[in-house]
Amino acid sequence: MKYKLKGLYEFVLNSFFPVRCPYCDIVIDPQRYACGECSKNFPEIPITTYIEGGIRCVAPFLYKDSYAEAVKRFKFNSRAQYAKAFAFALVNALGSSGVDLNFDYITCVPMHKEQRIKRGYNQSQLLARHCAELMQTVYIDALEKFRQNQVQHTLSGAERRKNVKGVYRALNKEKLKDKRVLIIDDIVTTGSTLAECTKILSKSGCGEICCAVVCCAE
């Protein structure tokens, strides 16, 4: 009965809000994660970068062309529904990079409460929740952004590092001790935000930490 209701709910949802290919925004079969044309052009090899502290960060795409446009629509044009398809790309990228997918928890870069209310959602949290579902892992709110700061993309590298200091704090510390945690965000540029988040989690007693994002800046 539960599954029948879920099916009905999805049917109604898809009728009013059809599933779209995140990379070109055309309507696609709700069972698919991208249109045929965009799937054909996916990069074969994921990108691996290392942020401060030697933490591995994996991304399926570079932040350019249709991928950059897709992430912008996801963040600024109310395309929250892209989260599911992006999470699929993210989990695939982690798997093909040889990352052990056996995490204890999946979390995200948090958004300040006021900003979240304004946007209606935290795109990184949506991604993290879908990744947790795909990887059959537990999602946890491990961090909180308790202070507003300037928007990162308007700042230089040094300013970005300074801008993220003292704005995040750990939550659920007792659960995180010695655990393997995956932190999800939408984009990595200089890595300042992810570096600050991983530093806080490490100080809180987390074990191994890995990061994954949809796009990595060139």
Ligand SMILES: [Zn+2]
């Ligand atoms: Zn497409």
